[in-house]
Amino acid sequence: MAAEGTYPPLRTLKAVARDIWIADGPTIDLYRMPFPTRMTVIRLGSGDLWLHSPIVFSASLLEELQAIGRVRHLIAPNWLHYAYLQDWADALPAAATWVAPGVEERAEGRGVRLRADHRLTDTAPAEWAGELAQMVVPGSRLHREVVFFHKPSRSLILTDLIENFEASKLPWHLRIFTRVAGNQHPDGSLPRDLRLTYDKEALAGAVRRMIAWEPERILLAHGRWYPSHAVEELRRAFRFLEL
Numbered sequence: 001m002a003a004e005g006t007y008p009p010l011r012t013l014k015a016v017a018r019d020i021w022i023a024d025g026p027t028i029d030l031y032r033m034p035f036p037t038r039m040t041v042i043r044l045g046s047g048d049l050w051l052h053s054p055i056v057f058s059a060s061l062l063e064e065l066q067a068i069g070r071v072r073h074l075i076a077p078n079w080l081h082y083a084y085l086q087d088w089a090d091a092l093p094a095a096a097t098w099v100a101p102g103v104e105e106r107a108e109g110r111g112v113r114l115r116a117d118h119r120l121t122d123t124a125p126a127e128w129a130g131e132l133a134q135m136v137v138p139g140s141r142l143h144r145e146v147v148f149f150h151k152p153s154r155s156l157i158l159t160d161l162i163e164n165f166e167a168s169k170l171p172w173h174l175r176i177f178t179r180v181a182g183n184q185h186p187d188g189s190l191p192r193d194l195r196l197t198y199d200k201e202a203l204a205g206a207v208r209r210m211i212a213w214e215p216e217r218i219l220l221a222h223g224r225w226y227p228s229h230a231v232e233e234l235r236r237a238f239r240f241l242e243l
Contacts, residue, residue, distance in 0.1 A: 049072060057088055081221065086112075097117045097118070121136060122134065122136050138206060145161055155217050160221065163183035163191060
């Protein structure tokens, strides 16, 4: 099954390019807003599977995954994206969990059980260093997100640095809210509340590094993703930085 941007069927793999898939999940209620969820799956050269921002656990989805590889890496890419990590870790005790800075502290503060085997840094670990580049985006003490670039498919994988909600999928009051917040399709971007937490110079440096990777597409956790013209979309989404 090929990915078409958004969203059903849910809890099933949709091919994006060779060795990379997405799986869309159900919406979650975050601050009274329905957030669509999405996981990105990469099959490494070893045959191991790398799951970015796992969606709600599903036995049928796990069966699909096991048909294409061995699930070995579970990724929580920022402080808001860990809700289902432990469910997947419970089902897959041999898989390693990798968490962004701030994830452990938030889980502990909310009384959430979380097995955090490794903390993600600016340096890709040996398990995927040849295939994925990564960066902890600097500049905000609140929002610490790790972004990834899958070299073989030239896919940039973001979580909340760009959100791109489609108005047609939202109630009327949230259509107004997302337009004001700056994260509504076709002009999705970093929400304005998160922008206020960043040092612009530090964020601009991170965006320039993403542009230098020369991605072809951008995969997002929330909303319609960008199948092509990734560099142009980065320049558009972060034009407030005057790159």
